[in-house]
Amino acid sequence: MHHVLYGLAANVALPPELVDRLIAVADAATAGVLAGRDDLTHEQAVALVARDPDTAQQLAHAGLLTAADIDPATHPDAALTLLDRRAGDPEWARLLVRDPLVRNRQSLAACAGLPPDVMETLAADPDVRVVAELAFWTTPDRAAALARHPHAEVRRSVAANEAAPPAVLAALLTGEGLPPARWCLVCDREDTPFVHPRECPRPDCDLLPGESCDGSHDSTVHGTRQQALRNPATPTHAVVGFAGHPSTPLRWDLAARPDLPREVSARLAADPSPRVRADLAENPAIGATLIRAMADDPDHDVRRRLARNPHVPLDVLARLAGTTRIGSALLPRVAAATPHEVGEWARSADPEVRTLLAQRRDLPAEIRDALAADPDAKVVKSVAPHPGLSDGRLRAMVGRHGVRVLAAVAANPDATPALLADLTRHRPPVQKALRAVARHPRATAPALLACLADRDAGPLAAGHPALPPPVIAELLTDTDPRRAEAAAANPSLPPAVMSELLAVL
Structure with a gap:
């Protein structure tokens, strides 16, 4: 029940x-x-x-809920939510800043628009996790002050704060101009040197695998640099020196930055780590010259990520399509292709190129229809969900390519109720097509009844408003709880049946 x-x-x-x-x-x-x-x-x-x-x-x-509905002493989570929405009573912050639960003080530290005295109290909290949370969200002036905090965990949070002053972020990245940190979460708890094992036997331990401290708070300093490299407010001049850093994760983060100078991008394109090159390949900051050079990268993931770069030239993308499993998603460069480029791609002799183009859902009618009649099933499957295709063209796709395009045809928003019903009668059943039919807003009772027997399409069909009300009511006692729940949520369930269900409680 x-x-x-x-x-x-x-x-x-x-x-x-x-x-x-x-x-x-x-x-x-x-x-x-x-x-x-x-x-x-x-x-x-x-x-x-x-x-x-x-x-x-x-x-x-x-x-x-409003502030009048909430008592912060009994509903601190709700009070904190209203404070963060600036809909709570400011006095709540002064109460919650003394809350004995650390998680509540942490949540308070993340709230916007706190009174200055509350922020001062949070900045001096005895639990460093509260101070670190404040450092992540706080204002530029307070972030600059917390960057000199003696605990390395607080500094790591400042490095992730996009409101922190650029000069402060540069100092956190390089360590220049800041006094050394005195503690980190590792040496707070363990005698150093210490490396936290990957398989920690202690159930109450919340240190991450591999965190370490040899007295220099090495893993936290490394994490601080990662956060600063990811932070778009960190100035370019401070990050470029990390192109040759021995830490591969730091070079990963550097490669994804949108402000890389050309010479740094060129150096990263020759990085020994495929992950670094892959992150660089998708970066919109790299130019056409480097994109063309990276198209011959031996690593498949580098080429796949390069295909997703919004600035990849179409001729390079066409070459990548023949050598790389790119996937079925619409690529940014294909989405931005001009009408002239769309026409050229539609006439390409390479079916992989036509398949990529067919992912667009705004193609001119003549190109859409030509792709719908393509001899290659991959192209047809790609264009099948395109709106505007006639019933005759959709049926012709199924007639030529069968199960290879059935689910894609079923997903077409203009598929007629009769076509959807016909698709459910295909033998053997195509489960993905049944799921698409069960979701389709134009599906009618005959198609939905055929979907009910399928394990995964059944719950979808049970919740479809076109299902006949007597069938919906019968499904309330179905042995599959997913179908029963979906039937109870069906907006076509008669109100009288709803009332009967509640009457037996």
Whole structure:
């Protein structure tokens, strides 16, 4: 019965009076589903919190609760959510900054618009995790002060703060101009030198695998440099020297930066690590000359990532299509192709090129229809979901290529109800096609009934509003709880049946 209630709680057609009745009897799981409804009134939200206090934070985040509804002493999570939305009482911050639970003080430190005195207290918190959280979110002036904090963990958080002054981020990256840190999370707890094992036997240990300290807080310093390299506010002049750093992860982070000078990009393109070269290959900052050179990289992932670069020349992309498994997603450069380029690609002799073009969903009708009649099944499968294809063309695709294009045809937004029903009758059944039909807004009862028997398409069909109401009601007692829950969530479930379900509780 519980899964039926979960479905009912999510049903968008559940009348308000039945929402009230369900709130009154909801268990914790059902209350959580109810809290996600888009149509809850303020009064219903308050009643739901009274039924299950654990929903308060979710409802506060949705804007359904006000400061008058919340007691920060009993609902600190909700109070913190309202504070972060700048909808709470500022006095709550002064109360929560003394909260004995570290996680609550950490959450407070992440809130926007805190009073200055509260930020001062958080910056002096006895638990470094609270100070580190503040450092990640705080203002430029306070970030500059916390960059000199004696604990390396706080400095690592400052390095990730995009509001930190560029000069401060440069100093954290290089270590120049800052006093040495005195502690890190590793030497707080362990005698040094220490390396945290990959398989730690202690269940209460929260150190990450491989974290280490030899007195220089080495793993935390390394993490600080990683954060600074990832931070777009770190100045270019401070990062370029890391192109030859012995740490491969640091070179990974450098290779992804959008401000790389040409000479640094060229050096990274010859990096011994394929991961570094792959991160560089997708970077929009590299120019056409370097892109052409990297197209011959021996590593498959480098070439695949290069194909996703928005500035890859189309002739290079065409070459990559013949040597690299690029995948089926629409590539940025293909999406940006001009009408002239689209025409050239449509006439390409290479089916891989035509397949990439066919992923666009804004093709001119004559090109779309030509690709729909392509002799290569991969091209046809790629263009099959394109809107505007006629019923005759979609049926012709299935007739020529069968199971290879069935699911893609079923996903076409203009597929007719009759075609969708015909696709479900294919033997042997194509499960991916059945799932596409069960999701399709134009599917009608005959197609949906055929989908119900499939293990994965069945729950989708059970929730489709075109399913006949008597079938929906019958599915409420189905042996598959996924189908029963989906039926209970079906907006076509008759209100009388909904009421009957709640009457037996």
